[in-house]
Amino acid sequence: MPMIRVKDLKKRFGTVEVLKGITFDVEKGEVFVIIGPSGSGKSTILRCLNFIEEYDDGEVVIDGELLGYRLDDKGRRVRQTEAEIARMRTEVGMVFQSYNLFPHVNVIDNLTMAPVHVKGVPKADAVALAMELLAKVGLTEFAEAFPSRLSGGQQQRVAIARALAMQPKVILFDEVTSALDPELIGEVLQVMRQLASEGFTMIIVTHEMDFARDVGQNLLFMDDGLIVEQGPPKELLARPKTGRMQDFLARFHGKEKVA
Amino acid sequence: MLDVFFANLPYLLKGMLITIEFAFGGIVVGTLLGVGLGILAVVFPSVVGKLIAVYVFVIRGIPVLVWMFMGYTGLGALISDFMAVLIVLILYTSAFVAEIARGAILSVHHGQIESAKSVGMRWPLMLRLVILPQAINISLPALVNNSIMIIKATAYVSVVGVWELSYAAREVVERTLAALDVFLGVMMMYFVICYPLAIIANRLEKRFAFQH
Amino acid sequence: MDLRYLISQMPKFMDALELTVGIGFFGMALAVIWGLALIGPRMSSRSWIRTPVIAYIELVRNTPLLLQVYVVYFGLPIFGILISGFFCGVIGLASQHGAFLAEIYRGGIEAVSKHQREAGKALGMTQLQSMRLVILPQALIKIAPLMSNQLVLLIKDTAVVSAIGVMELTLAAKVTIERSAATMEVFVLIAILYLILTSSLGLVARGLETWQRKRSSR
Numbered sequence: 001m002p003m004i005r006v007k008d009l010k011k012r013f014g015t016v017e018v019l020k021g022i023t024f025d026v027e028k029g030e031v032f033v034i035i036g037p038s039g040s041g042k043s044t045i046l047r048c049l050n051f052i053e054e055y056d057d058g059e060v061v062i063d064g065e066l067l068g069y070r071l072d073d074k075g076r077r078v079r080q081t082e083a084e085i086a087r088m089r090t091e092v093g094m095v096f097q098s099y100n101l102f103p104h105v106n107v108i109d110n111l112t113m114a115p116v117h118v119k120g121v122p123k124a125d126a127v128a129l130a131m132e133l134l135a136k137v138g139l140t141e142f143a144e145a146f147p148s149r150l151s152g153g154q155q156q157r158v159a160i161a162r163a164l165a166m167q168p169k170v171i172l173f174d175e176v177t178s179a180l181d182p183e184l185i186g187e188v189l190q191v192m193r194q195l196a197s198e199g200f201t202m203i204i205v206t207h208e209m210d211f212a213r214d215v216g217q218n219l220l221f222m223d224d225g226l227i228v229e230q231g232p233p234k235e236l237l238a239r240p241k242t243g244r245m246q247d248f249l250a251r252f253h254g255k256e257k258v259a
Numbered sequence: 260m261l262d263v264f265f266a267n268l269p270y271l272l273k274g275m276l277i278t279i280e281f282a283f284g285g286i287v288v289g290t291l292l293g294v295g296l297g298i299l300a301v302v303f304p305s306v307v308g309k310l311i312a313v314y315v316f317v318i319r320g321i322p323v324l325v326w327m328f329m330g331y332t333g334l335g336a337l338i339s340d341f342m343a344v345l346i347v348l349i350l351y352t353s354a355f356v357a358e359i360a361r362g363a364i365l366s367v368h369h370g371q372i373e374s375a376k377s378v379g380m381r382w383p384l385m386l387r388l389v390i391l392p393q394a395i396n397i398s399l400p401a402l403v404n405n406s407i408m409i410i411k412a413t414a415y416v417s418v419v420g421v422w423e424l425s426y427a428a429r430e431v432v433e434r435t436l437a438a439l440d441v442f443l444g445v446m447m448m449y450f451v452i453c454y455p456l457a458i459i460a461n462r463l464e465k466r467f468a469f470q471h
Numbered sequence: 472m473d474l475r476y477l478i479s480q481m482p483k484f485m486d487a488l489e490l491t492v493g494i495g496f497f498g499m500a501l502a503v504i505w506g507l508a509l510i511g512p513r514m515s516s517r518s519w520i521r522t523p524v525i526a527y528i529e530l531v532r533n534t535p536l537l538l539q540v541y542v543v544y545f546g547l548p549i550f551g552i553l554i555s556g557f558f559c560g561v562i563g564l565a566s567q568h569g570a571f572l573a574e575i576y577r578g579g580i581e582a583v584s585k586h587q588r589e590a591g592k593a594l595g596m597t598q599l600q601s602m603r604l605v606i607l608p609q610a611l612i613k614i615a616p617l618m619s620n621q622l623v624l625l626i627k628d629t630a631v632v633s634a635i636g637v638m639e640l641t642l643a644a645k646v647t648i649e650r651s652a653a654t655m656e657v658f659v660l661i662a663i664l665y666l667i668l669t670s671s672l673g674l675v676a677r678g679l680e681t682w683q684r685k686r687s688s689r
Contacts, residue, residue: 317662317666414538442538446538
């Protein structure tokens with residue numbers, strides 16, 4: 001059974017249909033990359049996968065469980081309660097483009113807050129895990145620091161550790177390097193590479209084509225709310241089948257970043 | 260339910276007229292005075308500015324009702340009660356407006372002053388063409404909110420013994436014992452003046468939000 | 472300057488000062504709580520809950536405190552409820568200042584970026600948890616100076632109960648002046664007393680402003 005199953009996903013904002021019927025599967029341990037022009041809906045897909053955006057039609061199934069909705073005894077779809085949705089979100093980690101660390105507490109508290117208050121993990125255990133994760137992302141010495149003291153790249157690495165602290169089944173990355181200065185992108189991609197090699201299930205929306213080609217196992221190219229191409233990154237990026245993907249990739253030639 | 264209120268409405272409306280006179284006089288003259296003080300405080304910060312700061316501190320630090328007692332007892336001996344409390348309202352308003360004006364002028368972007376200087380403008384011209392127009396925009400919401408505060412403050416003159424809407428209201432209640440009717444009705448009379456101003460202040464705030 | 476007379480009246484003024492501070496303290500405590508009680512309904516998505524609360528807040532913010540206190544003082548006895556002028560004052564103050572505080576709280580909460588809420592959601596927090604752990608602490612930092620400013624206004628507003636016969640500073644002054652010729656002395660005394668009250672609270676406000684600036688350096 002795939003870790004994530006998305007079937008005919010549809011989402012509209014007001015009168016604009018942003019997702020027009022998206023279907024794909026993500027296997028356990030897979031690194032799944034989504035690329036596409038701005039406005040194609042790629043971030044929206046991601047945000048539907050943890051129900052931060054509530055999708056209107058179709059299905060999102062996470063490890064066998066339907067997300068966001070439940071079927072009542074008449075077989076009709078009914079929105080799940082806040083508590084049920086919150087519980088499902090503990091299994092799906094998300095890292096944001098603007099890191100969104102909590103500025104009013106230090107790094108360690110950022111990492112332990114959710115495990116302690118949402119999952120009920122004893123503080124000592126949460127702190128131990130947090131220190132392990134900080135070591136993994138290379139930021140042990142910043143444990144007591146406040147987010148405002150850290151660089152963008154450091155904050156993003158803490159954000160990744162914060163998502164990992166909930167020990168989720170899958171991690172979503174929403175253009176996590178797009179807001180970073182070029183010289184800070186590398187350190188974040190490095191952490192992501194490591195997670196991939198450790199077998200995490202990752203869904204990554206990105207503009208870093210080199211990274212997509214090297215680390216991704218499955219690639220989705222989206223445009224205007226629909227999947228245009230899907231397949232292994234190495235193949236698709238080298239030989240795009242459609243004109244649209246060719247045009248899109250052409251914009252990245254000569255802008256290859258060293259990752 | 261509100262029949263007592265409506266029965267006495269003509270009497271109350273006369274009181275409202277006096278309230279409006281106080282409010283208008285206090286706000287208009289007080290604001291002009293306050294703006295003047297604010298400008299002086301910015302242009303001559305060392306001596307005049309400090310004096311104005313003390314003035315603002317003392318006036319804003321004491322309840323307006325206490326000032327009205329002082330005005331009524333002190334000045335009231337020399338001039339009419341009405342003028343005495345009106346002067347108190349004017350001075351009270353001026354202290355708040357002085358702070359608002361000073362803050363607004365100071366918050367006009369540094370770069371504006373620099374570019375004005377670089378084309379050869381000097382203080383009076385700079386003030387007139389560059390600083391004040393922008394300061395006025397910035398300060399409008401606060402000035403409108405301040406006016407609401409002063410309108411509400413006019414009610415205190417009734418405690419000192421000057422007749423206006425709140426005094427009339429209490430008279431009617433003591434005569435008819437219909438406390439809820441009359442006081443709630445009179446509250447609506449104040450509301451009808453103040454609430455539109457609150458909405459205006461809100462709109463002004465939204466319109467000038469981008470400035471910061 | 473008849474200082475001797477003034478000194479002989481000091482005990483009375485100290486009692487009055489105690490009342491002023493008492494009304495201020497209880498009024499502020501209740502106002503903070505009342506404001507908290509109001510924000511939930513104020514920000515509710517259901518208009519039948521939201522509208523009456525907004526109507527109350529706007530009514531109470533745009534009418535003189537004096538009349539509101541009169542409503543409590545003269546109105547409650549109609550229902551057979553008899554409470555002291557002191558508590559009428561406390562209720563009136565809490566009601567008006569609570570409404571102002573509710574709007575201040577609302578501003579603070581809305582100023583906390585939507586992103587913070589999303590981060591809390593993504594970590595599996597319920598609405599209540601993200602409010603408590605993420606949003607309110609940050610909102611509090613933003614609004615602390617505004618709240619202490621409200622306290623300064625509230626202390627000044629305690630003077631309103633002089634109109635219903637509560638012997639706080641203002642009424643004590645009025646009564647003493649009427650009984651003696653020591654007008655100047657009494658005015659200076661209560662002016663100084665009020666200035667001490669408001670300026671010390673003002674110092675707290677300034678201190679909070681500095682603390683806020685340090686805590687939100689981002």
